[in-house]
Amino acid sequence: MKQLTSYLKQNPWFSSFRTAFLSNPNRILSVKATFVIGPLIIIMVSLGLPFYAVTLGLGALAGALSETDDHPNGRLKSMALKVLSFAIASFSVELLQPYPIILGIGLALSTILFILIGGISERFRGVTFGGLLIGIYTMIGTQISPNWYIQPILLISGAFIYGTFSYILLRIKPYSLLEEQLARGFSALSLYLNEKSKLFPVTKEREKEIRTKLAVLNVQTVEALDRCKEVLNSYSESLNDQTPLKPYLYYFMVLQSLHERATSSHERYDLLSTNPSNRDLIGGIRQLLKELSTATQRFGISLLTGIPYKHPTVVDWLMNAVSNSVKNDNLNPSVPIKLLIINLTQSHNLLKNIKENYNVILLPKLEKETHSYYERFKLQLNINHPKMRYALKLSLTFLVSYATYKYFKIEKGEWIVLTVLLVLQPSYSETRKFLFQRILGTLAGVLSGIIIIKLFTFYGQIALMIASAYLFFFWLKRKYSISVIYVTFFVMCAFNIIANKGIDVMGPRLIDTVIGAFISFLIVRFLWPNWQYKKLPQLLSEAVLKNSAYLKAILNEYEKPLVDDLEYRIARREAHRADNALVKAWQNMQLDPKKHQKLKATAFRLTYLNHALLSYLSALGAHRDQNKKQPLNILSFENHILKTLEESFNWLTIVDNSQINHIENNLEELRQLLHSKKEEEAVRIEYSLLFNITEVTQRILKQAQLFKLAEGENTNK
Numbered sequence: 001m002k003q004l005t006s007y008l009k010q011n012p013w014f015s016s017f018r019t020a021f022l023s024n025p026n027r028i029l030s031v032k033a034t035f036v037i038g039p040l041i042i043i044m045v046s047l048g049l050p051f052y053a054v055t056l057g058l059g060a061l062a063g064a065l066s067e068t069d070d071h072p073n074g075r076l077k078s079m080a081l082k083v084l085s086f087a088i089a090s091f092s093v094e095l096l097q098p099y100p101i102i103l104g105i106g107l108a109l110s111t112i113l114f115i116l117i118g119g120i121s122e123r124f125r126g127v128t129f130g131g132l133l134i135g136i137y138t139m140i141g142t143q144i145s146p147n148w149y150i151q152p153i154l155l156i157s158g159a160f161i162y163g164t165f166s167y168i169l170l171r172i173k174p175y176s177l178l179e180e181q182l183a184r185g186f187s188a189l190s191l192y193l194n195e196k197s198k199l200f201p202v203t204k205e206r207e208k209e210i211r212t213k214l215a216v217l218n219v220q221t222v223e224a225l226d227r228c229k230e231v232l233n234s235y236s237e238s239l240n241d242q243t244p245l246k247p248y249l250y251y252f253m254v255l256q257s258l259h260e261r262a263t264s265s266h267e268r269y270d271l272l273s274t275n276p277s278n279r280d281l282i283g284g285i286r287q288l289l290k291e292l293s294t295a296t297q298r299f300g301i302s303l304l305t306g307i308p309y310k311h312p313t314v315v316d317w318l319m320n321a322v323s324n325s326v327k328n329d330n331l332n333p334s335v336p337i338k339l340l341i342i343n344l345t346q347s348h349n350l351l352k353n354i355k356e357n358y359n360v361i362l363l364p365k366l367e368k369e370t371h372s373y374y375e376r377f378k379l380q381l382n383i384n385h386p387k388m389r390y391a392l393k394l395s396l397t398f399l400v401s402y403a404t405y406k407y408f409k410i411e412k413g414e415w416i417v418l419t420v421l422l423v424l425q426p427s428y429s430e431t432r433k434f435l436f437q438r439i440l441g442t443l444a445g446v447l448s449g450i451i452i453i454k455l456f457t458f459y460g461q462i463a464l465m466i467a468s469a470y471l472f473f474f475w476l477k478r479k480y481s482i483s484v485i486y487v488t489f490f491v492m493c494a495f496n497i498i499a500n501k502g503i504d505v506m507g508p509r510l511i512d513t514v515i516g517a518f519i520s521f522l523i524v525r526f527l528w529p530n531w532q533y534k535k536l537p538q539l540l541s542e543a544v545l546k547n548s549a550y551l552k553a554i555l556n557e558y559e560k561p562l563v564d565d566l567e568y569r570i571a572r573r574e575a576h577r578a579d580n581a582l583v584k585a586w587q588n589m590q591l592d593p594k595k596h597q598k599l600k601a602t603a604f605r606l607t608y609l610n611h612a613l614l615s616y617l618s619a620l621g622a623h624r625d626q627n628k629k630q631p632l633n634i635l636s637f638e639n640h641i642l643k644t645l646e647e648s649f650n651w652l653t654i655v656d657n658s659q660i661n662h663i664e665n666n667l668e669e670l671r672q673l674l675h676s677k678k679e680e681e682a683v684r685i686e687y688s689l690l691f692n693i694t695e696v697t698q699r700i701l702k703q704a705q706l707f708k709l710a711e712g713e714n715t716n717k
Contacts, residue, residue, distance in 0.1 A: 018305070019305050022304050022306075023305055025180045025184065026474050026475075026476075026477060030473040030474040031470070032064070033061065033162065033470070034469050034470040036060045036064075037060045037061065038466040040060060040161065041053040041054070041462060041465065042462065050497045050498045051141075051145070054494040054497060054498055055141060055145075055158065056155075056158040057158060057465075057494070058137050058141075058155060059086075059137075059157060059158020059159045059160075059161075060159060061469065062133045062134050062137065063082065063158065063160070063161075063163050063166075064162055064473065065130060066127060067126060067163075068122060068123045068126040068127070069122070069231050069234070070231075070234045071174070071235045071237075071238035072238075073238040074238055075166075075167055075170060078127055079163040079164075082126075082130055082159060083159070083160055085114075085127050086134045086152075086155060089110070089134045089135035089138070090134050090155050091149075091152045092106065092110075093135050094138060094148045094149070095148070097142055100402075103402075104399055104402045107398050107399070107417075108396070110135075111132065111391065111395040111398055112391040114128040115128065115395075116380050116381075116387060116391055117377070119376070119377075120377055121369075132421055133421065134155055134156075136417050138151055139417065140412070140414040140415065140418070144499070178228075178231055179248075179303040179304060181224070181227050181228045182248065182300070183303045183304045184227070184300070185227075185228050185255050185300075186255060186296050186300030187224075187296075187300045188217070189221050189255065189259055189296050190293045191220070192214060192217045192259075192263075193262055193289055193293035194290060195214055195217055196214060196289055197286045197289035197290045197293065198210050199273075200282045200283070201269075201273035201282050201286075202270055202273050203273070204268075207268070211611060212611075214611065215607050215610075215611040216583055218579065218611065219580045219583050219584065222259075222576045222580050225252075225573070226573075228252050228255070229366055229367060232248065232252060233368055235248075236366070249364060249366075250354075251354065254350050254351075254354055256572075258350060258351070260618050260621060261618075261622050262347070263615050264340075264343055264618040264619035264622045265612065265615035265618070266337075266340055266343075266616075266688070267336035268692070272336060272340075277334055278337050280325065281325055281326070284325065285341070288315070288322055288344055289344070291314055291315045292315060292348065294312065295351050296351065308355070309354065315351075316352070319344070319345060322341055322344070323341060323345065326341055339619070339623065342623075343622055343623075346622075367569070367570050367573070386426055389426070389528050389530075390426040392527075393426075393523055394420070394421075397519060397523045398420060401417045401419075402416075402417055404515065405515075410508075410512065411508040412509065412512055415508070415513065416512045416516040416519070418516070419515075419516025420516050420519065420520050423516070423517055424520045426530070427529075427530045428524050428529045428591070429588035429589070430588065430591075431520060432521070432591050434480065435517045435520060435521060437480045437481035437484065438480075438484055438513060439514060439517055440481050440484075441480070441481040441482065441483070441488070442484055442509065442513045443510060445485040445488025445492075446492075446506045446507075446509065448485070449489050449502075450503055450506060452489070453489075453492055453502060453503065461493045461496055461497060461502075464493050465490055468490040469486075471483075471486040472487045472490060488506075491505075529596075532586075532592055533597065533598040533599050533603070536602070536606070537704075539581050539582050539585055540582065540606060540704060541653050542578045542581065543575075543582055543610050544645060544700070546575040547614065547645060548642060550571045550572055550575040550617050551617055551641065553572065554568070554617065554620050555639065555642065556568070568621075575614055579614050582607055582610050583607050583611070586600075586603040586604055586606070586607045602703050606700065609696055609700050612692075612696050613693060613697060616689050616693045616696065620686075620689050620693075641690060641694060641697075645697060648700075648701055
C-alpha cells in the first residue's frame, strides 16, 4: 500500500488531481457522504431490499446535513444527541400516524422546542434540524414501510453509519476541521483583497460601488472568522494539552491581523488616485494587492492539501520595488500612500513568515460564550426574541401545511411540509430567496429528470442516484437552486428503484413544492414580516455604539498596549458584526415588497458610509503598534471624537431631535481644527484619519435624520 501511495505521489497527474480535489472543501463533504450512501444502496439493492437501500441512504443524507464542526470528542457527543433526537422524531411519527390531529399538534409543539434548543449552540442547531428532517422523511415513507418500526431503525442506522464513518476519518486527521475553517477564512480574505485592488486607481463614483461590494465581501470574511473561533473553542475545550493548537491559533491571529489591515483606509481612494505625487505608485499597489490576494488563497490551499506553503517570489519583488520607489528622491508620495505601503509590507511579512513564527507567541485567549445552556435557552423565551418568533412561524406553517394536505388528501402531501422546512427563514426577504430557488430547482429537476431517467437502465439509475447525492452536497453551499435539481434526481431514482414510479411522483412533487412555498410565503408575509427599513434605525444605533467601543479599545491600546489584546479583538469583531448586520439589511431590503423598500437609497448610503468609517478606525487600529508615544493633543482629539460618537448614539436612541445641532457643530469644529493642524509626517496621518472619521460620522448622522423625519411622520399619522 505504501509503495502504491509513493508511486502515485511521484506522478504529476495524481498530484494535480489530489491538489485540485482537496483544495475544495465542498468536494470533501460530497465524497464523504457518497462513500456511505453509495455502498449502502448498492449492497441493499443487490440483496433485493430496495426500500432498505433508499431509507438507509436518506438516513445517511440527514446525518451529513446535520453534521457539526467539533473536535472528535465533541463529535461523539453530538452523534449521541443526534441518534436520540432522530429516534424520538421518527418513532413518534410512526406511532402517531393513526392519530393525525395529535400528530399535527405534536409536530407544531416539537418544532418550537427543537428550534429553541437549536438556538442554544451550533452543535444543537445541527442536531435539531436533523431531527425535524428525519421526522418528515418518516412521514413520506410511512405508507410503504413494511412494518412501523422498520423505517425509524433504518433512518437512524443510516445516520449512525455516516456519523461513524465521518468520526473515523476525523480521528485519522483530527485537525482537518480547523484547517478547513481557516482555509475558508483565508479564501474569503483573498476575495476581499482582490476586490480592493480595483480601488487603484478609481473615480469618486466607482469608489462607492467598490466600497459597497467590499462591505458585502466583508460579511463573508467576518462570518468565516466567527466559524474559525467557534471551532477553535470546541478544540480548546476538549484538549487538556493546548500545544497542538498553537499553530492554528497563530494562523487565526494572523488572519485577524491581515483582515484588519485589508479593511483599513487612510484616505478617500479617489483623492489618492488623482494626487499627482501618487501617480507612479498606484499601479504597483494595485498589482501588489492582487498578488497578496493570490498568496492568501495559496496559503488556504496549503492548509487543505498539506503541501508546504511557499510565499510567491513575485510578492517579494513587487514589495521591494514599491518600497524602493517611496525612498526615491524624485518621488514624494502622499502620507496616506506611505502608510498604506507600511500596511502592505506588514501583511507581506506576516504571510511570508507564517510558518515560522507561531512558536514564539503565547497562546492567545479567544472570546467564549459565558452563559450556561439554561441561560441561553431562557433568553429565547420571549415573544420578541428572533428565535422564538421564527419557531412560532415555522410551527404554524407546519400546522397549516399538514392540515392542508390531510384535509384535501393531496398526493404525497408530506412534501409540502418538507418544502416548508427547507424554504422558511426568519425574515421575508430570506424566505423569498430560498422559495424561488426551491421552485426553480424542482421544476428544472423534474423536466430534465424525466428525460434523463428514461435513458438509464435499472443499474444506471442506481449510479445516477449516487452521482446525484454527490452533486447535491457539492452544490449545497454554493448554489442552492442547482443542489435542488440533483436532489430531485435522487428522489426520482429512489422511487423508481422502490416501485418503478419515479416519473409518476414528479407531478405531485412539483405541485407540493409550489403549495409549500405558497403557504410559507403567506405566513412570513403577514406574521412578523420584519421589514428591513424598520430595522435600520436600531442597526445604525448599534453600529455607532460598536464603533465607539472599537475606538475606545484603540485608544486603550495606544495609551497602554496589553500582552493579550482580547478585549481589543472583541471590540473590533463586534464593530464588524454590527457593520455586517447593516449590510445584510440593505441586501435583504431589495427583496422586500416595493412599498416596504422605504429609505432604500439611505440604506445603500449607510452601508457605504459605515463601512468607510470602520475602515478608517481599522487604519487607526492597524498602526497602534508603530506610534507608542502619542502626543497628548492627539489623544485628546480622539477622546473628543469618542465622546461625540457616544452622543450620536444617544441621539439615535431617543425621540428628541434637539441635540443634533450641538453634535453637528462639535463635529464641524473638530473637522476645522484637524484640517488646520500642521505637524510632522508621523503625526499628520493621525490627524488625517481623525478628520475622515469626523467627516464620515457627520454624513452618517445626516442620513440618520431621515429616520427621525420618517418616525415623526408616522407619529403624526
